[in-house]
Amino acid sequence: MEFKDQVKSSADIVSVIGEYVRLKKAGMQSYKGLCPFHSEKTPSFNVHATKQFFKCFSCGVGGDVFEFLMKIEGIGFFEALKSLAERYGIPMPKRSLVADEDSKIRAALFQMQELAAAHFRENLRSNAGAEARAYLEKRGLRPETIEQFGLGYAERSGKMLRLLEQHGFDKALVETSGLVRKREDGTFYDYFRNRLMFPIHSESGKAIAFAGRALAADDNPKYLNSPETKLYLKSHVLYNLHRAKEGIRKEDRTILVEGYMDAIGLTAAGFHPVVAVCGTSLTLNQVRMLKRHSQRIVLNFDPDAAGANAAERYINLLMDESMQIRIMELDADLDPDEYCKERGAAAYRERLEKAKGYFYWVADRARAAQDPNDPDARVVVLRQLVPLVRRIPDKLERMQAAEDLAGYIGVERGVVLDQFRKSVATRQDAVIERPKVVLRADEKLLLCALFSSPEMAGGLVPELKLIETIGRLPSRKIFQTVFAMADGGAELRFEEVHARLEEADQNLLAEAVLADDKEVTREDALAAIATLRQSEEERRRSELKARIKEQERAGNQQEALRLMMELQGIERAARQRI
Secondary structure (H helix, E strand, O other): OOHHHHHHHHOOHHHHHHOOOOOEEOOOOEEEEOOOOOOOOOOOEEEEOOOOEEEEOOOOOEEOHHHHHHHHHOOOHHHHHHHHHHHOOOOOOOOOOOOOHHHHHHHHHHHHHHHHHHHHHHHHHOHHHHHHHHHHHHOOOOHHHHHHOOOEEEOOOOOHHHHHHHOOOOHHHHHOOOOEEEOOOOOEEEOOOOEEEEEEEOOOOOEEEEEEEEOOOOOOOOEEEOOOOOOOOHHHOEEOHHHHHHHHHHHOOEEEEOOHHHHHHHHHOOOOOEEEEOOOOOOHHHHHHHHOOOOEEEEOOOOOHHHHHHHHHHHHHHHHOOOEEEEOOOOOOOOHHHHHHHHOHHHHHHHHHOOEEHHHHHHHHHHHOOOOOOOOHHHHHHHHHHHHHHOOOOHHHHHHHHHHHHHHHOOOHHHHHHHHHHHHHHOOOOOOOOOOOOOOHHHHHHHHHHOOOHHHHHHHHHHHOOOHHHHHOOOHHHHHHHHHHHHOOOOOOHHHHHHOOOHHHHHHHHHHHOOOOOOOOHHHHHHHHHHHHHHHHHHHHHHHHHHHHHHHHOOOHHHHHHHHHHHHHHHHHHHHHO
C-alpha cells in the first residue's frame, strides 16, 4: 500500500471536515452542511463516511480528504499529507517523499513561527519580561490563561535573526517570515521589539503570525501585526477561531469582539465561542469562515462611536451571507473584557441573552439621531431602514420585518405597507436554476452497487455491458468509464471514477452514490438489472411495432411478416420468464 493510501485509510473524512464545517447527519453514512467554498443558505455540501468523499451538489466541488484540506487551507498535497499523517500519528517515511518548493518554504515558515512563539514565551518568564508580566497582572490574567493563549514578550534587543540562523534558516528565507526586517544598509532588525506578544493561529491551530502590543506609552502603533506572508493573510484569519469553533458549533452562535484581550478575557470567563478580527476590518472571507460553523452571530464591540459605527458597517456584509445578527451593548463604557471582570460572567451572560436583533438596534440609533419633537421623525427613521429591509432575500421575511418595525417605531401599519409593498412585490430573488437531470431508480441503484464492494462490481460489470439500454441512460458516460476501467484491470474506486468524468457526470455520480447511502444487496442489483432488461424489451417491442406498420403501409408484406415473427419471439421469451 502506498503511503498516501495508508494515511487516507486511517483518516476519518467526517471528523476532519467537521473541524471546518458544521455537519449534520443526513443518512446512515452521509452528512450535510453549508458549503465552505461558496455562499449558500440551504446546505448542499455532502460528506460520505464510507466513500471518504465530499461533494457540493450546488457548486460542484468535490474530492477526498486531501483535496479538502488543500482547498480549505490553500496548501499543496505534501502539506495536506503531512498534516493528516501527524494528526493520526503515522510517521512520515524517509524515502523519496519530496515536497515541492512551495511546500518546503511553507514548512520552513511554520517552523520559524513555532520557534518564535517558544522564544517569546521564554522571554515573558525571564527578567526582561517583568514589565509585560506586570501589565498582564494588571489586566487580571491568570497564569493558566497566559499559558493557554501562549502569550509572550519580544525583548528590546534584536535576537530573532540569530535564533533562526542558529536553526539553519538563511537570511533570505528569514526575511519572508515577517519576524525580521531589512534596513537600507542590508542589516536586519527584529520586527517586534518591547511588545507583549499574541500568537495568531490558523483555523487548524498552527502559529502563523503575531500581534504585538506596545508597552511603552510613546511606542506606536499600539498594536503591531505581522506583515502578510505565505502563511498569513489578514482577511482570511480570525483570532482564536481554532479554539472557539467547537464552542461556536455547540452553542450555535459566534461572539465577535474587536480586540485580542477581549477574546482572551471572555474565554477565560467561560465564554467559548469568541473570536476577534486581526487588526483589520471584517471581511467576506472571515464571515464565510464563521458561517461554516454557525449562521448566528452576536456583535459585541467597544461601547464607543467607533465600535457602533463598525457594527453598523458590518451588518450589510453579514446580511449578504444570510447571517442571523444580534447586537450586544454594554454600559459604563466598559469593553467586553472589563465588563466581565467588573460585573462578573453572570451579568455578561444576561446581557448576551438579551442582545437586540440588528433591526431594532439600527432603529434605535436612527431614532436617537432625530428630534423627538419632530412629528415626521418616525417616518424619517422608517425611510432610513427601507434599504435594510429591501436586502432581506425572503419575501415573507421582508414583510414581517416591515410590520415588526412599524410597531417598534410607532408608525401606522398602513403607512409601512405603503412604503414597503412595492419593494416586496417587485423584488426578484437571484436564483440560478440548473437543468435537473433525473436518474431512474434502477439506474441509481446500480451505480451504488458498483461502488459497494469490488466483488459485487466484478460480478455486475459483465452483465451490464450486455444491456443496450445502458447506452441511452443519462448516466451512460459513467457506466462507460466504469467498463473501460474494468477492462484495464483498475479497481473501481469512487474517487478514481469521479476524477475521470466531466463536471456534469461527476455531479450525477455523486448524487446517485453519495446522497443515497442505503445498503445495496446483490439481490437488489439483480432486480435492477431485470428492470433494465424489461425496459429494453419494451423499447424493442415498440420499435418493432412501429416498423411493422411502416412496412405494411409501404406494401412490404414479407418484411412486415419477418418483423412480426421477431416480435412474437420476444414476447414468447418474456412469457417464459414469468
